[in-house]
Amino acid sequence: xxxxxxxxxxxxxxxxxxxxxxxxxxxxxxxxxxxxxxxxxxxxxxxxxxxxxxxxxxxxxxxxxxxxxxxxxxxxxxxxxxxxxxxxxxxxxxxxxxxxxxxxxxxxxxxxxxxxxxxxxxxxxxxxxxxxxxxxxxxxxxxxxxxxxxxxxxxxxxxxxxxxxxxxxxxxxxxxxxxxxxxxxxxxxxxxxxxxxxxxxxxxxxxxxxxxxxxxxxxxxxxxxxxxxxxxxxxxxxxxxxxxxxxxxxxxxxxxxxxxxxxxxxxxxxxxxxxxxxxxxxxxxxxxxxxxxxxxxxxxxxxxxxxxxxxxxxxxxxxxxxxxxxxxxxxxxxxxxxxxxxxxxxxxxxxxxxxxxxxxxxxxxxxxxxxxxxxxxxxxxxxxxxxxxxxxxxxxxx
Amino acid sequence: xxxxxxxxxxxxxxxxxxxxxxxxxxxxxxxxxxxxxxxxxxxxxxxxxxxxxxxxxxxxxxxxxxxxxxxxxxxxxxxxxxxxxxxxxxxxxxxxxxxxxxxxxxxxxxxxxxxxxxxxxxxxxxxxxxxxxxxxxxxxxxxxxxxxxxxxxxxxxxxxxxxxxxxxxxxxxxxxxxxxxxxxxxxxxxxxxxxxxxxxxxxxxxxxxxxxxxxxxxxxxxxxxxxxxxxxxxxxxxxxxxxxxxxxxxxxxxxxxxxxxxxx
Numbered sequence: 001x002x003x004x005x006x007x008x009x010x011x012x013x014x015x016x017x018x019x020x021x022x023x024x025x026x027x028x029x030x031x032x033x034x035x036x037x038x039x040x041x042x043x044x045x046x047x048x049x050x051x052x053x054x055x056x057x058x059x060x061x062x063x064x065x066x067x068x069x070x071x072x073x074x075x076x077x078x079x080x081x082x083x084x085x086x087x088x089x090x091x092x093x094x095x096x097x098x099x100x101x102x103x104x105x106x107x108x109x110x111x112x113x114x115x116x117x118x119x120x121x122x123x124x125x126x127x128x129x130x131x132x133x134x135x136x137x138x139x140x141x142x143x144x145x146x147x148x149x150x151x152x153x154x155x156x157x158x159x160x161x162x163x164x165x166x167x168x169x170x171x172x173x174x175x176x177x178x179x180x181x182x183x184x185x186x187x188x189x190x191x192x193x194x195x196x197x198x199x200x201x202x203x204x205x206x207x208x209x210x211x212x213x214x215x216x217x218x219x220x221x222x223x224x225x226x227x228x229x230x231x232x233x234x235x236x237x238x239x240x241x242x243x244x245x246x247x248x249x250x251x252x253x254x255x256x257x258x259x260x261x262x263x264x265x266x267x268x269x270x271x272x273x274x275x276x277x278x279x280x281x282x283x284x285x286x287x288x289x290x291x292x293x294x295x296x297x298x299x300x301x302x303x304x305x306x307x308x309x310x311x312x313x314x315x316x317x318x319x320x321x322x323x324x325x326x327x328x329x330x331x332x333x334x335x336x337x338x339x340x341x342x343x344x345x346x347x348x349x350x351x352x353x354x355x356x357x358x359x360x361x362x363x364x365x366x367x368x369x370x371x372x373x374x375x376x377x378x379x380x381x382x383x384x385x386x387x388x389x390x391x392x393x394x395x396x397x398x
Numbered sequence: 399x400x401x402x403x404x405x406x407x408x409x410x411x412x413x414x415x416x417x418x419x420x421x422x423x424x425x426x427x428x429x430x431x432x433x434x435x436x437x438x439x440x441x442x443x444x445x446x447x448x449x450x451x452x453x454x455x456x457x458x459x460x461x462x463x464x465x466x467x468x469x470x471x472x473x474x475x476x477x478x479x480x481x482x483x484x485x486x487x488x489x490x491x492x493x494x495x496x497x498x499x500x501x502x503x504x505x506x507x508x509x510x511x512x513x514x515x516x517x518x519x520x521x522x523x524x525x526x527x528x529x530x531x532x533x534x535x536x537x538x539x540x541x542x543x544x545x546x547x548x549x550x551x552x553x554x555x556x557x558x559x560x561x562x563x564x565x566x567x568x569x570x571x572x573x574x575x576x577x578x579x580x581x582x583x584x585x586x587x588x589x590x591x592x593x594x595x596x597x598x599x600x601x602x603x604x605x606x607x608x609x610x611x612x613x614x615x616x617x618x619x620x621x622x623x624x625x626x627x628x629x630x631x632x633x634x635x636x637x638x639x640x641x642x643x644x645x646x647x648x649x650x651x652x653x654x655x656x657x658x659x660x661x662x
Contacts, residue, residue, distance in 0.1 A: 010533065020502055022459045023554040023565070024576060066453060159595045166465055172456060179458045186556060283503045286529070294475045297507030298455040 004250045006317060011200020014323060016316035019199040021286045025179070028186045033201045035106050040208075045101065052097050053212065056130065057087045059094075061213075062219035063377070068347040075367030076230065076374040078352070081217050083301060084243060090353060090382030092123035094194055098209035100127040103190040110134040110189040114178040116143055116171035117307030118150025120194030120383065125159035126148045135159040138177040142169040143307070149196045150386070168301050171311055175285050195238025196315030199286030203243075203315050210244025217377055218248050225375060231256040231366065234379035235358040236329065237273065237309035241320045241381035246327060256328070259318060260362045262304035271304035274331040275314040276322050289316040303335035306354035307395070308382070336361040341384065341391060348355035353382035354391070400546035403523045404447060404495045404571040405528070408627075409474050410607055411446045416571075416655045418446040418608060418628025419619065421635040421647070424467035425484075426476025428639065429550075433481070434488040436639065441494035443651040449526065452481050452500035459501075459528040463633035467640065478508050482520040489521040497524040497550065497571070505538065514541040519648060524548035524571040532565060550574055555595055564594075566602035573603045575632065577622065578612040589621070596625040616653035629654065 006013045019029060049129040053059040062085065066078045083091040096113075103111055111133050115121030121137040128135035137154055139165045144151055151161050167173035175198075182191040196203040196210075221229050232240035232249055236259040249255045264272030273276070275290045282291040284299055292300040292312040302312040320325040332340075337354055340361035345351045352360055356379070363378050370376060384391075411418055421440050427541055433450075438447050453468035453476055460468065480502070485496060498517060505513050505527065513644040516527065525547050530538060532551070542549040548571025553562050555577060566573055577592050592609075599607045611631030619629045631650070638646045 018534055019531060020534055021531060022528050022576075023552050024556055025457075026531045026533075026554075026561070027558065029558045079616050166462075167455065167469075176456050176458050180461075183459075283506055283529070284502075285458075291503075293503070293507065295507070296479075297504035298472065299503075 002251050002253060003313060005352070006320065007200060007204055011204070011321035013317045015127060016288050016319040017200055018288050019286060020283045020288065021199045024185060025186065025199070028182070029199055029201065032102070035102060036201055036205055039102060039105055041331060044309060045105070049098055049101060053094070057093055057097065058085065061085050063217055063224065065224070066348050069344065072347055073364065073367040074372070075118045076370035076372065076376040077244050077313045078363065079221065079229070079377045080380045081213060081245065083213060083379065084352065084356070084383035088123050088126055090119055090123070090171065091210060091244065092120050092194065093126065094210045094212055094244065095194065095206050096120070096123040096127045098166045099190070099192040099205065100131050100133060103133060103192070104131060104345065107182065108188055108190045110136070110185070111192050112136045112138070112178050112181050112185070112189055113192045113194065114174040114278065115139050115194065116174065116310055117386070118143070118147045119161070119308055119386070121161070122150055122153050122157070123171065124155035124156040124192050124194070124270065126221070128159060128331045129157045136181065137161050137323035138164050138174040138181065139172050139367060140169040140171060141165045143171065147307070158159060159311065165222070170301065172299060177264060179285070195240040196243045196298045196311055196317060197285055197287060197289070198237045203287065203317055205206065206240050207243040207247055207317065210240050211247045213241065213244040214246060214248035217245065221377065228252055229377045230253055230370065230374040231258060232377045232379070233258045233260060233359045233366065235260045235309060235340050235355050235381060236276070236314060236318060237262065237311050237355065238313070239315040243315055243317055245379045246321070257326065258366065259327050260358045261329060261331040262306055262358060263333040264303045264305070266333055271301070271303040273309050273311060273332070275312065276318060276329040281319070284313045287321045291313050291354045305337060306358065308353065308355040309358065330362060332358040332361040338391065338394065340364060350380070351384035351388065352380055353384050354387045356381045356382070399516065399521060400523050401548040401570055404548050407495050408446055408572070412627070415657065417446070417619070417657055418606060419444065419651050419655045420447045420449055420497070420608060420628065420630040421445050421651065422449040422451060422630060422632035423639060424464060424471050424636055425481045425597060426471030426474045427467040427636065429463055429474055430476060430480060430484055433484050434491065437488070437492055437494065437496070439644070441492055443648050444655050445494055445651060446628065447495040447497055447523070449497045449499050450481065452476065452498060454501040454504055457501060461633055463637050467636045472621055478504055478513065482516050485522060486520040495523040496521060497526060498522050499526040499528065501529050502527050502538070510538050510541045514545040514547060517547055518545040522547065524550050526550045526552070526574060528552060531590035532568065547583050552576055553599055555591070557597065562599060563602045569603060569605055572606045572608050572627070573599060575599050575607050575609045575626065576611045577609040592622070593625045596622070600626055617649055619654035620658055623654070623657065
């Protein structure tokens with residue numbers, strides 16, 4: 001076992017992370033860090049979080065032995081961590097409920113958030129409805145056009161959705177706008193960031209809140225099989241479900257960890273979101289990490305069939321785990337993800353989110369190299385209902 | 399050049415009894431061809447220094463006007479390298495100190511040491527990096543120091559006194575006092591809060607204190623200048639250049655730099 005104690009007191013994960021933000025935001029980040037440290041030590045906070053995780057979100061989620069997929073692949077025993085069964089259909093709410101409770105603890109009444117496809121926006125709007133917080137969600141105008149139903153969902157939940165036309169009108173621009181809003185309203189507003197990205201302490205807070213995934217998995221697999229898995233796979237956009245799954249396993253040297261990025265139309269094209277596989281180090285949204293950028297340090301657009309993986313950066317802790325080689329990062333193309341989407345639906349009766357289908361697709365490859373004595377866990381981060389229409393359209397075109 | 403140049407140029411302005419006025423322009427907005435022309439024009443209007451922005455795709459510290467100017471500049475192909483080239487070529491034509499403002503990522507990508515050296519070579523006197531708080535500044539501060547560039551720090555109204563003291567102590571060339579928060583509240587209370595903030599920064603800083611963000615009229619410039627040493631004006635200048643209102647710029651600068659007695 002290796003001891004792992006990231007981040008350090010400056011919010012660094014080795015060479016990555018940090019707090020690259022305007023001075024205007026520093027007081028809010030320092031306050032958040034202090035409040036979070038205090039909350040972690042407070043049994044009442046933990047108790048309240050556990051209550052909502054169980055009674056509202058429906059945890060713990062099952063670790064399901066995928067018997068049919070296992071038989072079909074004739075490789076390792078495959079287990080699915082069913083984050084798709086959470087309230088709102090994905091792992092996102094594990095984070096938003098915790099940060100909403102922190103918002104209350106700071107005495108703030110308003111929340112701002114960014115969203116790409118709308119999953120984090122819906123998860124934020126949901127907990128704000130539950131805990132009676134005002135909620136503004138910034139969303140790129142291009143994404144609003146593509147995800148009308150999620151916009152309506154957020155509005156139904158009482159949130160105000162603000163369209164972002166700046167830049168490319170997608171997720172990174174929504175983050176910029178949410179940060180600008182926060183700069184101007186920092187006294188009464190908390191920013192619920194949706195992934196393990198952004199300035200310290202966000203990557204740590206989101207990782208810790210998502211660690212419930214890996215902690216449950218560890219316990220469940222030992223209960224069901226008597227030992228830890230040989231390999232764990234999760235998809236990586238910003239990387240919150242992956243970080244939550246991996247973190248409790250980082251010190252378990254015998255468990256191989258695989259992070260799967262969106263390869264889009266292929267890494268040889270510019271149409272992908274594989275930041276770690278083919279990006280370079282830089283600073284975006286307050287953190288030093290791997291980015292898709294040009295030679296002059298201008299951020300480039302990411303592309304993926306899965307909107308949730310469509311981000312030109314990645315969490316700094318993933319950059320660190322990539323550098324130390326503790327996690328193997330790889331990528332899966334749109335086409336491979338689509339195929340896995342259909343295979344899992346047919347073999348197990350589970351329609352995965354397109355994001356999670358990237359993890360499934362990599363499992364299909366990895367299975368060929370593993371033996372029936374070995375165990376493989378896939379983090380099924382979300383359900384695919386939101387993607388059904390898009391997949392239908394794509395399959396009809398091809 | 400560098401810190402020394404800023405100090406002597408500011409001293410000269412102040413000994414003439416002028417408020418310091420630093421206009422901000424976006425390099426490449428309107429094309430790089432007009433950059434030198436605009437610098438000389440602003441120098442002749444009486445600018446105490448010129449802050450030149452180099453565009454970045456994700457400028458979180460900027461409002462809509464400067465974001466739009468940045469996008470136009472990026473579409474014109476503006477980069478650190480070609481801005482420095484223009485400044486290098488026209489170095490002998492100007493007296494006014496030059497300050498570059500850009501985000502950390504383009505600088506990091508260019509190479510921090512090369513950036514500092516090439517700035518000095520091109521006659522740049524100071525640098526502002528809005529997304530570097532004091533906790534993260536070490537890895538660029540040393541390179542700026544080596545090249546005698548003034549590393550101008552930013553203070554914010556939301557910061558506590560001990561932080562402001564530290565920032566004021568470290569700043570070189572001048573101290574950039576960000577003087578707005580979104581929560582404007584009652585106008586009177588806001589003015590008093592800003593006054594106390596600027597006077598506190600003055601007491602801690604050994605370099606001039608300039609107030610910036612949201613300054614758009616000569617009247618505001620005069621009011622703020624009565625609490626500190628002058629102002630930085632960004633969006634309004636960018637907007638006036640974009641609309642081609644050259645006279646408006648001249649008027650704003652002239653009316654801002656000569657102190658008037660503030661009437662009740």
